[in-house]
Amino acid sequence: MPAFQLRLAAFSAAVAVLGATSSGALAQKKYDTGATDTEIKIGNIMPYSGPASAYGVIGSTEAAYFKKINAEGGINGRKINFVSYDDAYSPPKTVEQARKLVESDEVLFIFNPLGTPPNSAIQKYMNTKKVPQLFVATGATKWNDPKEFPWTMGWQPNYQSESRIYAKYILKEKPNAKIAVLYQNDDYGKDYLKGLKDGLGAKAASMIIVEESYETSEPSIDGHIVKLKSLNADVFFNVTTPKFAAQAIKKMAEIEWKPLHFLNNVSSSIGSVMKPAGFEASQNIISSNYLKDTSDPQWKNDAGMNAFDEFLTKYFPEGNRVDASVMYAYTVTQGLVHVLKACGDDLTRENVMKQAASIKGLELGGLLPGIKVNTSATDFAPISQLQLMKFKGEKWDLFGDIISGDVGG
Template sequence: MNNKKLPLLAAAAAFTLLASQSAFAQKKYDPGVTDTEIKIGNVEAYSGPASAYGIIGKTEDAYFKMINDNGGVNGRKIKFISYDDGYSPPKTVEQVRKLIESDEVFLNFNALGTPTQTAVQKYQNIKKVPQLFVATGASKWDDPKHFPWTMGFQPSYRAEARIFAKYILKEKPNAKIAVFYQNDDFGKDYLTGLKDVLGEKASSLIVAQESYETTEPSIDSHIVKLKGTGADVLVDITTPKFAAQAIKEVAALQWKPMHLLTDVSISIGAVMKPAGLDASEGILSAGYLKDASDPQWKDDAGMKKFMTFVQKYMPGANIADANIVYGYAAAQTMVQVLKQCGNELTRANVMKQAASLKDFEPDTLIPGVKINTSPTDFAPIEQLKMMRFTNGKWDLFGDIISAETGK
């Protein structure tokens, strides 16, 4: 062989090696990802005491089908694997282990429930499998230092409670507050948030703290007890089934406190209508999602996209159910993160991109509410607006409030 050709062959070989290395570098995958598919896991309360939230998982499944019909994310179709845990922590552990160890999902997305997701938080962080956009507002999900693989989605319960406390102090400075809460981190976060703002006044303003268990068939006796305290403000920290019961019982007792209801139970379809629209009149809350059944959004560009989606992928769905617009927003945010990952679909990069969202505005969020995250801020949504239930719909009032600062 002509010795002069050796350097050329060596150069060609080196170029081929570099090209192949470059191609390899462009695509980095962890378990659950191939050139054509991304496997996303989820656990949902399709049964049990929190089954009203089951529609969230169904909405997300439908949204990902729409994305797949339009070519997927960067050419990859999403395979959404969602299991029922009945809102039972032991069942959650079982189902999440199955998703990670048997199904080998890339990540778990928007899994529901404070007690249920608490049961698997350490496990997922040890496994380094993203527990992404958890469907609960517990403040514990915003702890990147200790749990770098866990991130929440909606505004934290503690932050919302601070806003409630500020509103109470402004409107009823001498209030007699009764707090009715679920006996877990969900409820206790609200208590903490209220006391953050009430401070030294908390002991005198809060005249009653009453908790309930999710296994109770009825909470009527608790409401009777709270009315008996003479409270003129009720802070109602309940999931949909119990929120509807509480609203009904308050009306039946002809008790007329200022009634502040947690954002997780503001669904007109799942809570207010079952409780009775007359009984629900005047209830206050703080929101960040558009109400798809409210005509004020009929010309809104984002809501038009949402309605097109529902008509094609969820025909007959009850658009008055706030859980549908919530599921849509969460799924849209998940897709945005996957888009940002490009071909580097590693679990570390998905957390990096989730922590790099800048002024992202899902179609179903109230105008002005934007998603922002950073490596030290794992709380995507930190803005809310006060609202009042009037004539069968939620009316927003006041300015967008930063839940982070309480301004």
């Protein structure tokens, strides 16, 4: 071959190599620990045992949803490896499980770990390690602090916003109310109490006649309910987790205490609270929601609800359809799938947080119409809207408008 042809061939080969490397650089795959060409390893911590075990179904639903995702080919061709551990709602155990997931299982991030005290116990650790603590399953207000804790993000409307919505309703409908509050003695309970006080403003001191706390280690809260009735309160704000919420509703019926009863959203599940407490005892309780209620016939022909039912039939037939925690888990997992799809081939922890903080107007099938997911680099509260609802017969009836959680104090 003549020299000039050899040079031309060599030049063409060099151009081809250059082209391949530059286009390769453009589409370069980036991974942190926990992600590869074939897999995304996700950690999770749930109270499968202990005082908040009613929430364990959230982890089981998420595992089933990832099974569906994997059966459909995964996310951008990668299968999900979901590693979920029990912490029995005990913060020291949560710390142990978080370390195990990050340091020995080497997950990319921890998704939807449950409970305010458990998440509070690992927040500094996760942020020091720069591992996302993503879409935590608790509405504490402190998860929306991107400046101090850029690796922690909430999901559901925060507790203070929810309480302010109840306060607004009380001020309008019962301005001379005598309010009794029962709350769990931890950050979760105190957050709700703060929101109520902020919402009532100057009237809080005269309207709230008792603030009664309980410990999760107590087997029963019956004694607290008897005490609150004796103080003649005509409004009761019930800030309890499912097991204790059902106990409170039952005991109130037994001793015939009938105040205007507000129940925090985290315990509004028909399957794990209202039904065990007794439908008759649960009448006229007021709560709020941002998710569709699976037992409400108005969603019978709704596309989002039909998709949810198909998922249950195929991947989670043992799931209790009327347990609100199942719909919650289904929806938050869809939110995560949206984030991971947006990450493309850049599966670094930094990009996971970047995409989670760039959600605009996301509508998910399980959310009430009009409620959308929105985040930004300065706003780590994905959902901040709610609608009030009242328990009638065997279901919740929505009433009023969709209210933004950013309610003025």
